[in-house]
Amino acid sequence: MKALSQKRRHPLAAIALLLMGLLLTGGLYAVATTVNEAKASTADFTASDTEEGQKLFEANCATCHGMGAGGTQDGPSLVGVGAAAVDFQVGTGRMPMQMNGPQAYKKPAQFNEQQTHQLSAYVASLGPGPAIPEAGVLDEQGDAAKGGELFRTNCAMCHNAAAAGGALTRGKFAPALADVSGKHIYEAMVTGPQNMPVFSDSNITPEGKRDIVTFLKQIESTGSPGGADLGALGPVSEGLFVWIAGLGVIIAFTIWLTSRTS
Amino acid sequence: MSAASTAKAPAYVANTKVGRITDFVDERVGGSGILREFGRKVFPDHWSFMFGEVALYSFVILLLSGTFLTFFFDPSMAETHYNGSYTPLKNVEMSVAYSSSLDISFDVRGGLFMRQVHHWAALLFVASVAVHMLRVFFTGAFRKPREMNWVVGGVLLILAMAAGFTGYSLPDDLLSGNGLRIIDGVIKSIPVIGTYTSFFLFGGEFPGTMIIGRLYVLHILLVPALILLMIVLHLFMVVVHKHTQYPGPGRNDGNVVGYPLGPVYAAKAGGFFFIVFGVIALMAAFFTINPIWNYGPYDPSPVSAGTQPDWYIGWVDGALRLMPGVLGDFHFEFVVFGYVLTLNVLLPALVPAGLVFTVLFMYPWIERWITKDNREHHVLDRPRNAPTRTAIGMAGFTFYCVMWAAASSDLIATHFMVSLNDVTYWLRALFFLGPIIAFVVTKRVALALQRKDREIALHGRETGRIVRLPHGEFIEVHAPLDEYKRYKLVGFESPVPLPAEPNEHGVVTRKEKRRAALSRWFFEDRVAPATPAELEASHGHHEAVEAGAGQKTLSH
């Protein structure tokens, strides 16, 4: 008792107390704000989904994420990441990861839709987190122009203005968004997979996200009015094209032009 | 006197209507004399001589398509809301310049085609100028009497880059706007006058409302006028000098061998204009260039991944990327006497480009000083026959290409699945090592090709036919060359190092010693052309072999 009270008077005690207080409020804040988004996250999951999901999880994911998804050295805790995170990571084949690396790659999904659903159900049951988006926000009927503005401000610096992807530091990259379903794009925004920041509903409203998905799907489906888009990579691919194809064809003509006819 | 002579000779009367018109003009401008001088002027024919024409024709196409674009483009930076037919930008706030560029793309019939023709032609224009200059350099066509024309060509290259830069900034889209912002940052790094220069250029703070209009005037008036002026000078000198020709039988510094202007060369050159136009039209038909609708209007907040300039500005951007801002604990930006010196921007923006252009402009005089060669040269060097020059050229080209590659370091990283940082580290090393490696490798390759030429000149071409000699040995039959083909391989000069010579006072100056050292460096590795005596000897050698006189060490 005496020792404790002495420690209490230690000069660092005040700072420790302050830190604890800050951490507590910060944590509460975080929980409080995620709870806001956790609407309907368990709505369409049945008890058997959760049960099956747990079995799948223990067989396939627990090695890295730990029993009960509490996290290990090899993988983060999944408590509170929400169903959307699981649906995105497993649905795009990023999880289970083939090996540890700077980034998980998109690959053919290892689990079918039902299994993904069950895994989502299990992880969602561990703690409240972002839910799988409802069909209403994925109808691609939003305002493409508004979506374009939001996309350019919030997304284009990593994913490129035409969503062709771009490089991050030390081997990481922002993937191209063509052929990614609207649902997965939406889930990536709310969960912030890997190094992508989280775009919670308080940052970009569900309506705004719907606009973004609309914009992306629209530019993807219409294609470029000018012909082949050369990867939409901008001046680099255009320069390569003019040097290789443009000058190549011109040189072929000059050789023909200055050769002798037989 | 002239009155007397016209009175004597019966006046020429044309028979046909066309003839009468021609005669009318000719009497007043003296076209007959011009035609007599140039009508049958001889031009040598080689595919590598066509790049200058590609550049000229691209420029003509640029003028034509550019004129069309000016009819619809409005270089105003006033605020407006887009109301055209491209829905993903409907009602978005933007400048009038961007909005009118979108209108050209989506609402003017053929406007998109013209935009794409203009931009592809611009890329081709600068590329063909560059290739043309590489051809001139590697074949030694810059030597006397063409040094000044080489300089005019260099000025044209810079003007072409200026035309390109001022042009692609005009649509006021996000990509070019960020490009302008980078230019603004570079300008601000200039000591003493940087901040003022930036404010003068942009008419105040970046981005202001003036820059597009100003660039527009430069792009459609000043720069093209200068380019035209330089083209006139360039072509005038080509007429004065006549064209160079590759070495070969019947070709020497005193003649020019080729086809007469009329009809063959005129037909080929004229037809080639249509071919270049056709190729550009094909590119514009099927390949998007500068999709400004993807980038959105300029706004200082957003940016797109993969922000790069057009290819010809890329090398300067690449140099900016390669420069480390902090090396260990040393910051390249520091304060001197209360003012900021931004070496991390200033050095890469000025030094590599300054180096490349200084060497480029000075090179004819540098080589002339080292070789003390004051003769006129109208016969070109095959690149292999000037190994050191070729190696210098390749070193410079490699230096350029490393910076050029650095401008796409992020795309190299994503497309070859490597780390962006590693790409930068490697390119930083190559920035210094690349030119050296290129120099050594090129020189060795050139010397090896010279040896191969010698081998072929002396022993003929390998036929691939293996013959067994009576004594059991197998040899490959070599077909001897005819004298014309052989002359192509042996008819070149192979200078030896020129040692230091005393000047008129009998003193060998230090400068002269340096020159002699450079001359040694230039010419010490040489492969002399084969001589008739050697050919004679090699024939004897062959006969000896065929006679089976116990020769076992063959050099086939």
Added chain:
Amino acid sequence: MGNHSDGSPNHSGTVATAGQNEVEKFQDPGIPPHRLRLADTDPKAAKRAERQVAVLFGTSVVGTVIFLVAYFAIDLGDDSTIATIRLQNALLGLGTAFAMLGIGTGIVHWAKALMPDHEVSEERHAIRYEDDRKAAVRIVDDIVEETGIKRRPLIRNTLLGAVALAPLPALAVFGDLGPRPDDKLAHTMWAPTDGKLKRLARDPDGTPIKASDVTIGSAFHVIPEGLNELHEGKLNEKAKAVVLLMRLDPASLNPSPGRENWGYNGIVAYSKICTHVGCPVALYEQQTHHLLCPCHQSTFDLTKECKVIFGPASRPLPQLPIAVDDEGYLVATSDFKEPVGPSYWERDEHERSINS
């Protein structure tokens, strides 16, 4: 060295022929004998070439027709789709390409196959003749003599002075190309107006942000409240004021003395304008806490107050001091404590005056 400067083409300098002489060199055999083409000997081949040329010219006519049809038959009305525009563009281009390539290849084929292909040799002439040079010198001397400029130094010197000064007005008229910079680069819109602190608002819609909106791991693109209402110079202000707002675990931030209260519960705001040449540094990696500039790859470490850890930038990104107002909204407690964006000559002076 003396004697190789007369410039005549065939003169042999000491350099080029050192180590060789005329006896040892192969002699130029002259232009190779002319080889006849098929069309020169076979009238059928000539006729065939003629037809080919005509077909190529015919293709050009087809191309022109394609262009005209594509131009007039496809109407770019208000409801035209991207696919229509693409089709029209492709057909216009294809038509032009056929029209041009048809004429071009036709003419060239004509020249190659049917026009005479004898190589001709033409003598080169000296670029300058010595007689001409002498005559020119004489003329120039006469001209100079007639002007009397050498004899009348007063005229010469006053003329030189006048000509030297005459361009000054031309330079002076460029003096108003732009205003003086003064200290415009040192201030942004974040400075409180009339004691009222500016709220942080979302880019582009301008709605204010509450601290509770910013969850851990998120990144907000921020403009000052009221920016969107500006009309004059909106982009100029935006170019300096844009900010990236992020929240991370407060424990991973390591604020230096004096900057502890510049953030709020792990929420920090940094200028988005790169200190290198001014691109928006907008790429935030929420796990590594690195900020990357997409233009030149400068990388900043958020946990070290945005110190440069890679790339060409040399200075950390300026931090915007923020707090929370009574209604829970994030506000900037002051302007940036240093000029934002790329460095410039007077920057240090401005920084000192801000902090004094």
